[in-house]
Amino acid sequence: MDDMKSSIRKFLTLTKMTRDEFADLCGVSKSQVDKWLSTVPIPAARQRLIARIMKEEYAKHARAAQIKNPNSIHVPVTPQRYEKFRSEAERHGLTVPEWASEALDALSNIKCKR
Secondary structure: OOHHHHHHHHHHHHHOOOHHHHHHHHOOOHHHHHHHOOOOOOOHHHHHHHHHHHHHHHHHHHHHHHHHOOOOOOOOOOHHHHHHHHHHHHHOOOOHHHHHHHHHHHHHOOOOOO
């Protein structure tokens, strides 16, 4: 499976967006999204549009989460970087937020040379 199809699947899961909603954002039918996620290749121009849509939607979700919990930190990352973080967190038996929190805590204890 190619990276874009995997990225779309992760995006839909993380944002809890339906394929119908995603299709509307992309200006296509749900059946076209279904085809993209199965066998039909996604054209390069459409991939660029999808990447932009996902980036904007991730940012909206981050802003909404920030409003709900102002003591949280939201960092937009690419699906590839998120997968790297998820893998590292899993290696330590943690969720991504738990791992990120521990990493930031450890970094905050490093003395500056100033």
